[in-house]
Structure formats: structure tokens, C-alpha cells
Amino acid sequence: MLLDHPHDPVPEAGYGLSGPGLERVRAARETLKRVFHYDDFRGQQARVIAAILNGEDVLAILPTGGGKSLCYQIPSLMRPGFGLVISPLIALMADQVQALIKKGVRAERLDSSLSMDARYQLWDRARDGEIDLLYLSPEALTQGFVLDKLSRLPVNLIAIDEAHCVSQWGHDFRPEYRALGKLKALFGNVPTLALTATADPHTRADIKKALHIENAAEVIDSFDRPNLSLRLMRRAGSAQKVILDMLRRQKNASGIIYAGSRDGAEKLARQLSAEGFKADAYHAGLPAKVRDERLHDFLSDRTKIMVATIAFGMGINKPDVRFVIHADPPSSLEAYWQEVGRAGRDTKPAFGVCLFSSTDLGWSLRRLSMRETETGADLSVQKQKALDFFRFVHSPDCRRKGVRRYFGEAPGENCGTCDNCLSRAPVVDATEAAQMLMSALYRFNSPRGRKKLIEHVLGQNAQDYGSRLSTFGCAKGHYKAEFLTDVLDLCEAEGLIVEELYDGKMPIVALERERFAALIRGELHLELRT
Structure with missing residues (x-):
């Protein structure tokens, strides 16, 4: 894992590169200064760009505001042909294209707002080498004729923004993103850059598998946001x-x-x-x-x-x-x-x-x-x-x-x-309280409402049939209802109980017996801040 503060410029000595890789980054930095008017790269930008210029596939996890777009814009400007950028939002594509045009970059977007004549002109310009970057949506790639056109054009980079949408385990899965894996078959020798701000190890592996870039380098910036x-x-x-x-x-x-x-x-x-x-x-x-x-x-x-x-x-x-x-x-x-x-x-x-x-x-x-x-x-x-x-x-x-x-x-x-x-509140051991609540639920041998369960261990409502159980009043004098409410919530997060609906509307909790056994054996240790 490669970590730098995402907002700090990185001096050349900090690139961690040598030989041809360092020379490529120096050339990229000149493009950065000439086109975008920044003095140097930030965070992991240089590492991502060096890998792309070396022809490698890359999965880059860079923070929001960490300058992800430069990671594909600069290599696209430095290689023959044009960069293909897949972005989920038409409004975002329009903004980026307009910003690039103002900087003298030959950027275009292909979306439903273009007339048929405009589309033909765009394809002609791409064929004649008059485009640096082409933005389009993942939905556009579901159209066979678009893929056919692209397969005959000089694409130099495939950049997939918001790549967590590729993964069915990601928090914003989009089925149309899953189909982007077919791009590798069409452009086998073209580097793929998948970018997102957040992806855990499971999601990262799924992204690489779905896009057929299993051997991609992973460049991961710090997830910390100190501000x-x-x-x-x-x-x-x-x-x-x-x-x-x-x-x-x-x-x-x-x-x-x-x-x-x-x-x-x-x-x-x-x-x-x-x-x-x-x-x-x-x-x-x-x-x-x-x-x-x-x-x-x-x-x-x-x-x-x-x-x-x-x-x-x-x-x-x-x-x-x-x-x-x-x-x-x-x-x-x-x-x-x-x-x-x-x-x-x-x-x-x-x-x-x-x-x-x-x-x-x-x-x-x-x-x-x-x-x-x-x-x-x-x-x-x-x-x-x-x-x-x-x-x-x-x-x-x-x-x-x-x-x-x-x-x-x-x-x-x-x-x-x-x-x-x-917080000035102390951190307390909640294991014993959890054992009391779960033991009571075990003895009931059926789901119960949260309030009823807490009342039971506190020895309240003696008229209830549960008052005959040995767990009745076991928490009385030891814990308060507010604390036990927090403990029940923690038990649910730890998989000790599962909430169900009684009669389709009233929440009740049922015991997960395997996890309960681990709790009783002392294999689970629970803490709460009171």
C-alpha cells in the first residue's frame, strides 16, 4: 500500500521512482505545468501516471478531492491516440469537457444530447487524430455499434471513474458498469485505469476480476481526512x-x-x-x-x-x-x-x-x-x-x-x-450485560421485544410468565435500562441477535445460537462508551 497525504505536493525525490519511470514522470510534470498550471503532483498521482505510461493496468484508490482526473488526463495527452473516459454522470462529463476545452485540450463527450450529425463528426475527428479525450457513459457502451466504432480507433487509455460501481459488493453497484469488462477483450494492449475514492479489499478484488485486470497494480492513498x-x-x-x-x-x-x-x-x-x-x-x-x-x-x-x-x-x-x-x-x-x-x-x-x-x-x-x-x-x-x-x-x-x-x-x-x-464518558466492559440479555433470550426459547427483554432482566413486570425463569431480575441493581438498550444494539451489530417483525409490524429479536455459544465461552469481548 502506498500512502501520502492527498493534499500535499510530492517532491521529485518522493516519487519512489527511478530510471525510465522517473523520466516519464518528469515529462508528465511538464505537461502538468504547461496545460494545467500546477507546479507538481500531489499524493499518489505521480505513481499512477508512471504506471499508466509504462503500459500497466492500475486500480487507484484516491480520496475525494485527490485529483483523480489528472491521473488519466495527462497520460492521454502524452500518448498517441485518445483516452476513453467512462463516467456515470452526464452533468459531470459536460463540466469536465468544458473545463478541458478552456485549457486547450481537445475533449469531447458522447451522450444522448448529441444529434446524429454531431455524432458522425465526432467519430470522424477521433479517426483523424483530432481528439485527446472522449467521455462517455457506461450505458453508451451497451450499444454494439459504439463498441464497433471504438474498436477501430486509436484508444490509448481506458479510464473508468467511480469504479466501485463495477462491484456487486460495492455501495453503489450499477449493472451497466459490470459490462465494462468486455473492453479488455477489445483493447487488450491498452492500459486500464480504474478509479474510486472508497473500496475495501473485497471490493477491490471484485473490481479487478470484473474488469479483467487481475494483475493491475494497486495504488492506494491514505483514507484519512484530518480536517x-x-x-x-x-x-x-x-x-x-x-x-x-x-x-x-x-x-x-x-x-x-x-x-x-x-x-x-x-x-x-x-x-x-x-x-x-x-x-x-x-x-x-x-x-x-x-x-x-x-x-x-x-x-x-x-x-x-x-x-x-x-x-x-x-x-x-x-x-x-x-x-x-x-x-x-x-x-x-x-x-x-x-x-x-x-x-x-x-x-x-x-x-x-x-x-x-x-x-x-x-x-x-x-x-x-x-x-x-x-x-x-x-x-x-x-x-x-x-x-x-x-x-x-x-x-x-x-x-x-x-x-x-x-x-x-x-x-x-x-x-x-x-x-x-x-467524550469524557468511560469505556466499560459490556460482556457480562450481554451475557445476561442473551441468556434470558435463550431461556425464553423464542423471539422477544427489546423492551420486554430489558424489563425481564431488570426484574420488572412480575406478572409476565417469564418471571419464572432464572434470568428474571439478573441485571437488577447492576445495570440501567438505557445502558442495556445500547448493549442490545451492540449485540445486534455483533450478530448475536437478529431483528424480526412480529405480525408484520412489531420488531422483536431472535437469538443467533452459534454466536451466543461463543459469547458464553468468553470468545467475544464487548465494550461500550457510556
């Missing part, structure tokens, strides 16, 4: 009230609020607007024209707060986002880091807040199970990622250390700015 302060909060009552309290302290700052549904995004945007905030909603259910208008308003600061579903954010280039709030928790730690990473891209202080409740994990797992039933797909990896995220939620450890550890990076030092680092 981000992270906080995860249990949602007590209305999320709207909590969010309003936070926004009133932000003094007209620009931010993004993620909601778990389209209706939720619309409702919260209306509520914030009624309170005087310049807020709007964004989701995939809106017409494309409305989405483009709202995106433009947000980027130009006419809208200060975007309340959105996961449809918003990919490729959004707004450096001064000061906060990202999750009104509902995301599906995985990858999704969380991708979304919260849209704050503070200008390297100035920014913060992320994620709200959660006891029912969120159960709902997420049930939704995945319903998708399995409907599609026949195996979503066990997605379920594990949901569990991993909620372990992160309940962990007493430094948040940024937890992120680094999850992505396979050395955890390093505590950040000193997250909720756990700033």
Missing part, C-alpha cells in the same frame, strides 16, 4: 429537531443532508425551507431537468443545503461543503466515507454527523433479505457490510482510526476531534 470531525448520535425523537439545532449554529454554511428515502428528502427540505433555510431536495425520482437545475443552484450557492438520497453526490465538485449530515444511516462504511468525504474538500475544517436508532440495522438487513427473495441474488456480503458499519457506530474507538482500520490501513493515532475522542 473532518466525525460524530455519530443516537436519534432521540424527531431527526428534524436535531438537524435544525445543528443548522442554526452553522451561519449560512453550505452542506448536504442525506435521507434514506425520496419522501424523506422532500419532507425534510420543505421543513428546512419553512424555517428560513435555503434548502432543496434531490433524488432519482425527479426529472433530469429539475435535477440539473437544483445541482446548478447548489454549486452556485443559490441553494445552501441539499437534502438528498444517495442519488446525489457522485462527482460533485464543490470544495466548500462544510458539513454532511446523515438523517438516516448509510448502508456501509464505504458509503458513509464516500458521502461524508464530500465535506471539506478545500481542506478547511468540516464535520459529519450521522443519526441512528435501534431499528436501523434491522430494517437494513430485512430490506436486503427482501431483495434476495425478489432477485435470487446472494447479498451476504452487503449484509456483512451493514453489520460492520453498525459495529463502527457502537465502537468506543476513535472514528478516524476505525475508518483507516476498515480499509486496511494502519490505524495510527487518535484524531482528537471526533465524538469518541472528545
Whole structure:
């Protein structure tokens, strides 16, 4: 793994290259200065570019705002032919093409907005060597005639942006991205560059397999974002009230609020607007024209707060986002880091807040199970990622250390700015309390509601038939109900219990007996910050 701070320029001696590789980077740096007017590369840019210029396939994991686009733009300008860039967003393609044209780069895009005559002219220019970069969507490559045209043109590089969309284990899987693997068969000797900001080891392996670049070099920058302060909060009552309290302290700052549904995004945007905030909603259910208008308003600061579903954010280039709030928790730690990473891209202080409740994990797992039933797909990896995220939620450890550890990076030092680092609450052993709760559930020999289970171990409601069990009142005088609520949530994240719906509406929890046996044997050690 190759690590550098993503925002620091890297002196030539720090490239870690020699011989022809260093000479290629020196030539690339001249292109960087001449075309883009930067003095030097940042982070891992030089390593990625050197590998591409050497003809290698590369999987690059670079942070949001880490300059991913230069990694394919510069090699495309230095090699005969043109670079083929696959990007998921038409609006993003249009912005990048316009920016490149202003710098004198011969960039084009192929999308549904082009007339037939314009398409013919584009293909002629590509054939005659009059294009440096060609942007198109993954959907365009599903058309056989497009692949046929490209196969006869001098493509010098294939760059796949937002490559996590390739992986069915990624947090934003798109089936049309999966088909990009056919490009390697057409352009076997052309280097492929797959780029994303977040991918754990499992997702990285799947990306390389799907794109047929199994031997690709992996260039991975640090996942750390030192300017981000992270906080995860249990949602007590209305999320709207909590969010309003936070926004009133932000003094007209620009931010993004993620909601778990389209209706939720619309409702919260209306509520914030009624309170005087310049807020709007964004989701995939809106017409494309409305989405483009709202995106433009947000980027130009006419809208200060975007309340959105996961449809918003990919490729959004707004450096001064000061906060990202999750009104509902995301599906995985990858999704969380991708979304919260849209704050503070200008390297100035920014913060992320994620709200959660006891029912969120159960709902997420049930939704995945319903998708399995409907599609026949195996979503066990997605379920594990949901569990991993909620372990992160309940962990007493430094948040940024937890992120680094999850992505396979050395955890390093505590950040000193997250909720756990700033908390004065002690970290306590929750193993005994978990054993009491799970033992009671075992003796009931059937699922129970969370509240009923906690009341049982506290010795409340003596009229209940469970009062005859030996576990009745076992926690009385030792633990309070609030602490036991947190312990149950942690037990769910650790796979000790699974939430079900009784009569289709009331959440109850069922015991996972294999994990329970490990807990009783002392193989699981649980901690909480009280």
C-alpha cells in the first residue's frame, strides 16, 4: 500500500521512482505545468501516471478531492491516440469537457444530447487524430455499434471513474458498469485505469476480476481526512429537531443532508425551507431537468443545503461543503466515507454527523433479505457490510482510526476531534450485560421485544410468565435500562441477535445460537462508551 497525504505536493525525490519511470514522470510534470498550471503532483498521482505510461493496468484508490482526473488526463495527452473516459454522470462529463476545452485540450463527450450529425463528426475527428479525450457513459457502451466504432480507433487509455460501481459488493453497484469488462477483450494492449475514492479489499478484488485486470497494480492513498470531525448520535425523537439545532449554529454554511428515502428528502427540505433555510431536495425520482437545475443552484450557492438520497453526490465538485449530515444511516462504511468525504474538500475544517436508532440495522438487513427473495441474488456480503458499519457506530474507538482500520490501513493515532475522542464518558466492559440479555433470550426459547427483554432482566413486570425463569431480575441493581438498550444494539451489530417483525409490524429479536455459544465461552469481548 502506498500512502501520502492527498493534499500535499510530492517532491521529485518522493516519487519512489527511478530510471525510465522517473523520466516519464518528469515529462508528465511538464505537461502538468504547461496545460494545467500546477507546479507538481500531489499524493499518489505521480505513481499512477508512471504506471499508466509504462503500459500497466492500475486500480487507484484516491480520496475525494485527490485529483483523480489528472491521473488519466495527462497520460492521454502524452500518448498517441485518445483516452476513453467512462463516467456515470452526464452533468459531470459536460463540466469536465468544458473545463478541458478552456485549457486547450481537445475533449469531447458522447451522450444522448448529441444529434446524429454531431455524432458522425465526432467519430470522424477521433479517426483523424483530432481528439485527446472522449467521455462517455457506461450505458453508451451497451450499444454494439459504439463498441464497433471504438474498436477501430486509436484508444490509448481506458479510464473508468467511480469504479466501485463495477462491484456487486460495492455501495453503489450499477449493472451497466459490470459490462465494462468486455473492453479488455477489445483493447487488450491498452492500459486500464480504474478509479474510486472508497473500496475495501473485497471490493477491490471484485473490481479487478470484473474488469479483467487481475494483475493491475494497486495504488492506494491514505483514507484519512484530518480536517473532518466525525460524530455519530443516537436519534432521540424527531431527526428534524436535531438537524435544525445543528443548522442554526452553522451561519449560512453550505452542506448536504442525506435521507434514506425520496419522501424523506422532500419532507425534510420543505421543513428546512419553512424555517428560513435555503434548502432543496434531490433524488432519482425527479426529472433530469429539475435535477440539473437544483445541482446548478447548489454549486452556485443559490441553494445552501441539499437534502438528498444517495442519488446525489457522485462527482460533485464543490470544495466548500462544510458539513454532511446523515438523517438516516448509510448502508456501509464505504458509503458513509464516500458521502461524508464530500465535506471539506478545500481542506478547511468540516464535520459529519450521522443519526441512528435501534431499528436501523434491522430494517437494513430485512430490506436486503427482501431483495434476495425478489432477485435470487446472494447479498451476504452487503449484509456483512451493514453489520460492520453498525459495529463502527457502537465502537468506543476513535472514528478516524476505525475508518483507516476498515480499509486496511494502519490505524495510527487518535484524531482528537471526533465524538469518541472528545467524550469524557468511560469505556466499560459490556460482556457480562450481554451475557445476561442473551441468556434470558435463550431461556425464553423464542423471539422477544427489546423492551420486554430489558424489563425481564431488570426484574420488572412480575406478572409476565417469564418471571419464572432464572434470568428474571439478573441485571437488577447492576445495570440501567438505557445502558442495556445500547448493549442490545451492540449485540445486534455483533450478530448475536437478529431483528424480526412480529405480525408484520412489531420488531422483536431472535437469538443467533452459534454466536451466543461463543459469547458464553468468553470468545467475544464487548465494550461500550457510556
